[in-house]
Amino acid sequence: MRPRQEITEMFSTFAQLEKDRFSNWLTDRKLQRSIQNCLNEPVDITTSENFWALYWHKNWLRQSSYLAEMHLSAYLQEPCYWAAEKIVRRFTNTQYELADYFQMAIAEVKTILNDFDSNKNSSLKTYACMAFSSRLKDILRQRKEADICTNWGLLRKVSKKLLLEALHNAGLSPTQIAQYRLAWICFKTIYIQKQPGGINKLLEPNRQLWEAVSNLYNTERQSQLTPAGPEYDYSSIEQLLTYTGICVRAYLYPTITSLDVPKPNQESSFILDLPDPSAKSLVAEIIAQEDARNRQEQLLKIDTVLLTALKQLDSQSQEIVKLYYKQEFTQQQIIQQLQISQPTVSRRLIKARESLLAALILWSQQTLNISVTSNLIKDISAALEEWLKIKYVRY
Numbered sequence: 487m488r489p490r491q492e493i494t495e496m497f498s499t500f501a502q503l504e505k506d507r508f509s510n511w512l513t514d515r516k517l518q519r520s521i522q523n524c525l526n527e528p529v530d531i532t533t534s535e536n537f538w539a540l541y542w543h544k545n546w547l548r549q550s551s552y553l554a555e556m557h558l559s560a561y562l563q564e565p566c567y568w569a570a571e572k573i574v575r576r577f578t579n580t581q582y583e584l585a586d587y588f589q590m591a592i593a594e595v596k597t598i599l600n601d602f603d604s605n606k607n608s609s610l611k612t613y614a615c616m617a618f619s620s621r622l623k624d625i626l627r628q629r630k631e632a633d634i635c636t637n638w639g640l641l642r643k644v645s646k647k648l649l650l651e652a653l654h655n656a657g658l659s660p661t662q663i664a665q666y667r668l669a670w671i672c673f674k675t676i677y678i679q680k681q682p683g684g685i686n687k688l689l690e691p692n693r694q695l696w697e698a699v700s701n702l703y704n705t706e707r708q709s710q711l712t713p714a715g716p717e718y719d720y721s722s723i724e725q726l727l728t729y730t731g732i733c734v735r736a737y738l739y740p741t742i743t744s745l746d747v748p749k750p751n752q753e754s755s756f757i758l759d760l761p762d763p764s765a766k767s768l769v770a771e772i773i774a775q776e777d778a779r780n781r782q783e784q785l786l787k788i789d790t791v792l793l794t795a796l797k798q799l800d801s802q803s804q805e806i807v808k809l810y811y812k813q814e815f816t817q818q819q820i821i822q823q824l825q826i827s828q829p830t831v832s833r834r835l836i837k838a839r840e841s842l843l844a845a846l847i848l849w850s851q852q853t854l855n856i857s858v859t860s861n862l863i864k865d866i867s868a869a870l871e872e873w874l875k876i877k878y879v880r881y
Contacts, residue, residue: 569618639730652737696720716833795845
């Protein structure tokens, strides 16, 4: 049996890391009150840590209780830390530090709780020690494959089921998903056929390959798509599949978010003797000024990226985008102005916007070195629309 204070701390405190090492324990008041109320109920309540671990685990299984989940997350902080430290010692040639591994591991708490069977394993902590290490190794293996795998290699490997899930997760419409799926099928067919050494020696696609893919797509769309949709030239097919690869990578390898991060409308009540983050100070002002300068520089770079991408569109598409966004013409007015059909106007607008979006996403990946997720793609898409409607008119 352990003292009640020790049991309280086990199920209500979270590890704080500083300079990639353990610093101290942070106590959550809500969890502290919860466990204290439990301990104070009957006078003869047990103070066995394993009893309370199993108690909260059963509570979580039955009710999907967020409170139980957080108690267990607090309880598993220590085995999570030791698993992260073990991985750091073993894999010294990775880009991650102990704090990164700790966050990766603690984000797997739900998986570990789901897999834990109290009938087969009497100790949740012992099971978690092994499970955290195993999950970290799996994550490293997956991320290594993702890092060394090009978009084209990733598209060759991914299953149809995962591809459709990734495109749906990115917010594409059913019509767009059907077009992207057909482009992917044509790409796989041509890509593997064109490899000189078979599928084990995959080369970077070239213009000849993209032309072959676009030709196959334009032929197949007549019978495979309803409606058939627009034709795509080799450049458009390349951009479409580049965006598809980004969606798949974002879906398969999302950004790690710790379970310890409070959810919206959830109480967050760590009792910390830390400075008020809203307090004014010279350092805070300097940081704010630097952040503002960096944001302004990034906005100017985004303008350059989008204007460059606009100039790379064919002349008709540039004129349609200009009339639609700068001069605020309706599609009917554009039809009358340019003497072209409505499907052509609609197709050119969609194609131009997809080209700009792909250019902006690629720039975000390469320049900002950020992980592109489905939510980020949606945010970039919304920002692009705002740029076209508000800022583009100034140029």
